[in-house]
Amino acid sequence: MELAEIRTYLIKSTRGISRPSAQVLPWGLEGDRRWAVVDPLGELIWVGEHPRLLSVSAAETPEGGLRLSARAMGELKIPPATGDTIPLGCSNLDRAVLAHADAHEWFTRLLGRPARLVWLDDPRRRTITEKQGGLWDGPLMLVSRSSLQRLDDWIAEGAMERQEHPPAPLDVARLRPNAVIDGAEPFAEDAWTSVRIGEIDFRVSGLCDRCAATIWDPATQERGKEPLRTLAKRRRWDGETWFGIRLVPRNLGELRVGDEVRPG
Secondary structure, three states: OEEEEEEEOOEOOOOOEEEOEEEEEOOEEOOOOOEEEEOOOOOEOOOOOOHHHHHOEEEEOOOOOEEEEEOOEEEEEEOOOOOOEEEEEEOOEEEEEEOOHHHHHHHHHHHOOOOEEEEOOOHHHOOOOOOOOOOOOOOEEEEEHHHHHHHHHHHHHHHHHOOOOOOOOOOHHHHOOOEEEEOOOOOHHHHOOEEEEOOEEEEEEEEEEOOHHHHEOOOOOOEOOOOHHHHHHHOEEOOEEEEEEEEEEOOOEEEEOOOEEEEO
């Protein structure tokens, strides 16, 4: 088995970036979800309610700021976020630094509602549970290409049963993984308790429950029923639907595409 893809998300709920390598830090991959879009009360604005976030591409600038672009929006370059932190209403983050005012205006126009961009200056301020580990919405998330293929097969079977035309295979980007592996048996990862990727050891903290964000096509921002409809039929228990696993790093270092994957 090998690590086939590495993805990070500079701004939570926006497009991911495929990388050839990434540094593993105590709270997850370097740069992953350090920015977020919130409303004036500091509550998180998420893709399940505002799918236009999926149209946003963000790239880091050498200075530590961002270059933003989206369909029907002009490109915007913003400087690094500096200054004092402000209180937020997010469930596991109480404070962050406001981005430049131009970013607030840009996201407000994009979403059609008041919005602000904030930067998490210190990831250690996130609420980290013993169960989950280190990222804003859980530790590093891994999915398997073979499991996705099996899910695609189930979706196609369901479409044929309903006498519908089978849809195109799902883009793995819809599942918003950090790590995509190749070469495992479908859903073999469900039983893993630990995994070593390259030289980095991870503890598996649990399966990943899937939310409504997955029903939005990241390329078109169109809403559908899959994969939640099929996951609810094939992989639903404890009141949730499940796909992928969450990982907590036991040591630090660099992940590289092509690294060997060895489950424990």
